[in-house]
Amino acid sequence: MEKMKAEAELAFIPFPGTGHLVSTVEMAKKIISRDDRISVTVLVMKFPVDSTHKQLPIHEDHQRLRFVDLPKYEPEKEQSSKSINTFMVDFMNSNKPHVRDVVSKMMAEPTRLAGFVIDMFCTAMMDVADEFGLPTYVFFTSSAAFLGLVLHHHHHDVSDLKHHPDAELSVATFTKPVPVKLLPTVFLDKEGGGSAMFLNIAERLKQTRGIIVNTFAELESHALDSLTNIPLVYPVGPVLNLKTDPHNHPFEEIMSWLDDQPPSSVVFLCFGSMGSFGGKQVAEIARALEKSGHRFLWSLRRPPPQGKFEYPGDYEDPEQILPEGFTERTAEIGKVIGWAPQVAVLGHAAVGGFVSHCGWNSTLESLWSGVPVAAWPMYAEQQMNAFEMVRELGLAVEIKIDYIKDVGMEARELVTAEEIESGIRQLMDGGDEIREKVKEMSGKSRAAVIEGGSSYNSLGRFIEDVVKNST
Structure with a gap:
């Protein structure tokens, strides 16, 4: 018997940054696997530097899930030096006609288009939704506190x-009161238009039909209870991509090395898709690891050219940046790698701690796996995530939560080997209190998404609203 076609379709428009794109695609998969009345079309916008899509397994075949790649954005040369606000406005405006064309075709299909689900950075697309008389939901890829x-x-x-x-x-x-020095630098950027950009985002968020947040009630109960006088909020997390491609070349080598280490003995250092350091900071990290004496797995990435918006790459030979003799001296306890299969590493029994930039996806992944974090945030809202995890919730220790290294920029200061070593020792030797709290939250994160859990029920309410839109 032929399977009944979906009754309602959603147009997903993610922001093309790695952390946003991966979790948005997982959100789409979660919806369609939950309810066969809904199908999803993901409209994939392309940055000028488009290495993200080559690296990510987002274009997977799945019933009722399709992807439409929009034409690559090619900014005019003089725009390359413009502010982030100007870039974002130009980027979204250039994609509006492409979105309009795709949606026009979708409107002619038998399945009823029930609305847009957009990233918070894509609120300009609400204009297109309005043209077609469609409601807009936002999928908020950060925390409820943020x-x-x-x-x-x-x-x-x-x-x-x-x-x-x-x-x-x-x-x-x-x-607790939030220190101004931890705010995303874009919030304080009046001259470059960053502040105005977020003022506009906030205004548009209030005009949506609902805000889906990648969090769960048991983690952020205070924050969720405090979100009043805005559209309905649906906490549906943790929304995670828990699959790793085992055919990726270093995967087997990394996992094999972890297999040889004692349980909970390894500290894992990884700083996200945009995380990288200059030579002086690398030397401080190396010195801290050597002095701490702990087993370590270190994802060391090569910075992009100064001032360029590009993703870090792997070193052909990490020896060119590491202190002389470091590899030989730590050969028995440590391994330096490039790309890291983060989810698989965090899920390995040998890993006992995670030195992290506190991106929200990484934060949720560490909680899911029950691995405590030493917080070393860099850019965007990572300082706020670190503040929440360390100071508010007591689920992480601190290396330096007021460290700032914006994308494409040099860091304002050097984090010393002593500070890093202290954070690692707190993480690995600091008693069981945080470790037990993280293990407890791990159980709650897994319970939230199964039938009857808080996020499961919240997602059900969102789905019912979508289906109601389509009738």
């Missing part, structure tokens, strides 16, 4: 606090 900060920024423009880094803000979704 969502509260974005909405707070709408009522209280914080850019005037740029010159008062020691000031603190009272934000409803945080239980």
Whole structure:
């Protein structure tokens, strides 16, 4: 018997950054595997530097899930030096006609288009949804606490606090005052338009039909309870891509090395798709690892050319950047790698701690696996994630949560070997309190997404609203 066609279709428009794209595609898969009344079309926008899509297994075959690649964005040469706000406006405006063309064709299909699901950075696409009389939902790929900060920024423009880094803000979704020096630098960027960009995002968020958040009630109960007077919020997380391609060349070598290590003995260092360091900082990390004496697996990435928006790559020979003799001296306890199969590593019994940039996906992955984190954030909202995990929830230790290294920029300061070693020792030797809390939260994260769990039920409410739109 032929399978009944879906009743409602959603057009997903993710932001093309790695962390946004992966979790958005997983969100789409979660919806269609949950309810066969819904199909999803993902519209994939392309940055000028488009290495993301070559690296990610997003174009997987799945019933009722299709991908449409939009034409690559080619900025005019003089735009390359413009502000992030100008770039984002130009990028979204250039993609609007492509989205409009695809949606026009979708509207002519038998399955009813029930709405857009967009990233918070894609709120300009609400204009296209409005043209077709369609509702828009946002899939918010960060925390509920950060969502509260974005909405707070709408009522209280914080850019005037740029010159008062020691000031603190009272934000409803945080239980403790938030230090201004931990705010994303874009919030304080009045001249370059970053602050205005987030003011606009906050305004548009309030006009959506609902906000889906990659979090779960047991992790962020205070933040979720504090999100009032806005559209319906659906906490549906953790939404994670838990698959790793075992055919990727270094995978077997890495996992084999971990197999030879004692349980919970290895500290894993990995700093996300955009994380990399210069030679002086690499030397400090190496010195800290050597002095700590702990077993380690270190994902060391080569920085892109200064000032260029490109993804870090792997060193052909890490010896060119590591201190002389480091590899030989640590051969019995450590392994330096390039690309890391992060989910698989965190899930390995040998891993006992994670030195992380605190990207939200990485934070959720570490909680899912029950691996405690030493927080070393770099850019975007990572400092806020670190603040929440270390100071608010007591689920992580600190290396340096006010460290800032924006994409394509040099860091403002060097984190010393002593600071890094101290964080590693707290992480690996600091008693069982945080480790037990993280294990408990791991259980709660897994319970949230199974039938009857808080996120499972929340996703069900979202799906019912979508189907109601299609009738």
